[in-house]
Amino acid sequence: MTSMKTRAFADTRLGEQLPELAIPVTVTLINGGAIATRDYFAGHHDADAARELGSPHIFMNILTTTALVQRFVEGWAGPQATFKDIQIKLGVPNYPGDTMTFFGEVTERDEASNTLVVSLKGKNSMGNHATGKVTVVLPA
Template identity: 50%
Template sequence: MRSRAYDEVTVGETLPELPVPLTRTLIVATAIASRDYQDVHHDPGLAAERGSPDVFMNILTTNGLIDRYVTEWAGPAAEVKAIKIRLGAPNYPGDTMVLTGTVTAKHDEDRRVEIAVRGANRLGAHVTGTVAVRLPGGAES
């Protein structure tokens, strides 16, 4: 896999969409893998008792999916410098979250690129935020 070079990225460039099927297995397994044992992420009955129609994805999984989305676009030489996200509508099993992104800024002094990201499902925006990555400079790097 080739890494994106700082020189070839432009402000306004859009990242390819990434649909993420939201299976019950994905939601439960990633909550457990991230050691988030909060019952609303793995027990449908207890989630319902707390007012949710079903289990829903935890923020650690969302953060990881955002990281994956940006680094798949940027390539293996990219260095994630910051991820800042805000959650909105829950991700429930049976839906699909579609991740999108747009390059919003470039910083020549450290070859840092800022990307506005959004993940939406049938209920609306599940996550919005910004990811900053440092990219290699190009042929001279």
């Protein structure tokens, strides 16, 4: 059981900034995410194969990025938030040795359904790795 509390919809506001979340990008994170999502594409675990593709190193898959987006929003919203939609676009790759930092803000708020839209970016040293929005429902 977690001691983390879920935010109440009434305690949120339009324009509210989510706390930044910095995630070190490691070989273990990239490999583990690929294995966990059954994505055995060599560019996610084999540095030589990645270089043959023109990449300087292995790179993170979109499913791992999506999971980290959910972690970012859930860390702010709490464990009882209900995710309705996650829409992201990938930009620059995430390579080992970098850090991806998430930034987000509440950009829509529907009082009739206790629904929020969080717009977000996950940036690394090269620019935006992921941009998008997440729709969540919070308890009243």
